[in-house]
Amino acid sequence: MTITVPALVTPSAGAAFERTTIERRELGEHDVLLDIAYAGICHSDIHQAREEWGASIFPMVPGHEIAGVVSAVGAGVTKHSVGDRVGVGCFVDSCRECRSCLAGEEQFCERGNVATYNSRYADGSPTYGGYSTQIVVDESYVLAIPDGISLDVAAPLLCAGITTYSPLRHWGAGPGTKVAVVGMGGLGHLAVKIAHALGAEVTVLSHTLSKKDDGLRFGADHYETGDRDTLRRLRGSFDLIINTVSADLPVDAYLRTLALDGTMVFVGAPENKQQFAVFSLIGARRSIAGSNIGGIRETQEMLDFCAQHGIGAEIETITADDVDKAYDRVVGSDVRYRFVIDTATIPA
Ligand SMILES: [Zn+2]
Numbered sequence: 427m428t429i430t431v432p433a434l435v436t437p438s439a440g441a442a443f444e445r446t447t448i449e450r451r452e453l454g455e456h457d458v459l460l461d462i463a464y465a466g467i468c469h470s471d472i473h474q475a476r477e478e479w480g481a482s483i484f485p486m487v488p489g490h491e492i493a494g495v496v497s498a499v500g501a502g503v504t505k506h507s508v509g510d511r512v513g514v515g516c517f518v519d520s521c522r523e524c525r526s527c528l529a530g531e532e533q534f535c536e537r538g539n540v541a542t543y544n545s546r547y548a549d550g551s552p553t554y555g556g557y558s559t560q561i562v563v564d565e566s567y568v569l570a571i572p573d574g575i576s577l578d579v580a581a582p583l584l585c586a587g588i589t590t591y592s593p594l595r596h597w598g599a600g601p602g603t604k605v606a607v608v609g610m611g612g613l614g615h616l617a618v619k620i621a622h623a624l625g626a627e628v629t630v631l632s633h634t635l636s637k638k639d640d641g642l643r644f645g646a647d648h649y650e651t652g653d654r655d656t657l658r659r660l661r662g663s664f665d666l667i668i669n670t671v672s673a674d675l676p677v678d679a680y681l682r683t684l685a686l687d688g689t690m691v692f693v694g695a696p697e698n699k700q701q702f703a704v705f706s707l708i709g710a711r712r713s714i715a716g717s718n719i720g721g722i723r724e725t726q727e728m729l730d731f732c733a734q735h736g737i738g739a740e741i742e743t744i745t746a747d748d749v750d751k752a753y754d755r756v757v758g759s760d761v762r763y764r765f766v767i768d769t770a771t772i773p774a
C-alpha cells in the first residue's frame with residue numbers, strides 16, 4: 427500500500443505551485459517514514475523547476491533540505507527510531523558498490539546517485555522532494571539531527587551547509603589558515619559561520635558592503651567588496667577561496683589573491699564558461715577546483731559539528747502560499763539568508 431501525502435507540485439516548467447497529493451512507496455524493510463517539519467528552498471530547486479539545467483521531470487516536488495521526525499520504520503531498520511529528529515539532503519540512494527560509494531563519497535557515485543527529486547529510483551519511478559508532509563527514505567540516506575539545533579535552522583544545512591563544510595574540510599581550513607568566502611547568500615553565510623568555527627581567519631568578498639554587519643556577526647574577520655582595487659590589495663593573501671556565486675567573475679584577479687599553494691574552489695555553478703590565465707596558477711603553485719555537496723558520513727559530521735558550535739542557517743520561514751514569491755526573491759538575492767517552508771501549511 428502506497429502512502430498518500432499532501433505536497434506542493436509544479437506541473438510544468440516555471441508554472442506556479444499547486445497543492446495536491448502524491449504517493450510515497452510502501453515502507454520497505456530498511457525504509458524510514460519521516461514527517462517533514464521544514465523544507466529549505468535551494469537555488470537549485472528554482473533552476474530545476476524552471477528547467478534551466480536541461481530537461482526536468484514533471485510534475486515536480488522540489489526540496490532537498492529536509493528536516494523532520496521519524497514516524498515509522500521498516501522491520502530491518504537499525505539506524506533510526508520512531509521519534510528521532512532526522513534530515514534528508516540531496517540524494518536518497520546510490521549504487522553502494524562503486525569506488526565513490528565505498529569511500530563514503532556517494533555524492534560522486536559513478537553510476538549517478540538518486541537525487542531527492544527530479545530523478546528516478548532504480549524501478550524508474552520519479553522521486554519527489556521535501557515540499558510535502560512525509561517522505562520515505564532508505565535508512566542509510568537519512569541523517570540524525572542532533573539535539574541543540576532546531577529543525578527549522580537545521581534544514582538548510584542538508585544542502586547549503588554540507589556544500590560549504592565539505593570543501594572547507596577537504597582543503598584544510600582551520601587555525602592559521604586564511605579563507606575568503608565569495609558571496610554572502612544562502613551558501614556564503616554558512617561558509618562564514620563554519621570557517622570561523624573551524625578556526626580560520628575569514629574574509630568575505632561581496633559585491634557590496636550591505637551585509638557587512640551580518641557577516642561580521644556570523645564570524646567574518648574582514649568584509650570587503652570584490653572590486654579590482656581590493657583584489658589587487660589582497661594579492662597573495664588567502665589559502666583557500668570558497669566561491670559561492672554563480673555569476674561570472676574575473677577569475678585571474680581572484681586567483682592572484684591566493685598565497686603559495688592556495689586553492690580557489692567553485693561551489694556555485696556559473697552558466698557561462700569561466701576563463702583564467704595559466705600564469706595565474708603557476709606563479710604560486712595555485713589550484714582551481716570544484717566541489718559538490720558531501721557524502722553521508724561527512725554530512726553527519728557536519729551536522730554534529732554545527733550542533734556543537736551552535737551553527738544554524740539564518741532563515742525566513744514561509745507558508746506554502748509564499749513559495750512562488752520566494753522563488754522570485756531568491757533570484758533577486760532578496761533573502762537573509764534562506765527560505766524555509768513550514769510544511770504544516772501544505773495540506774489543502
Ligand atoms: Zn541545494
Ligand SMILES: [Zn+2]
Nearest residue numbers: 521524527535
Ligand atoms: Zn556508487
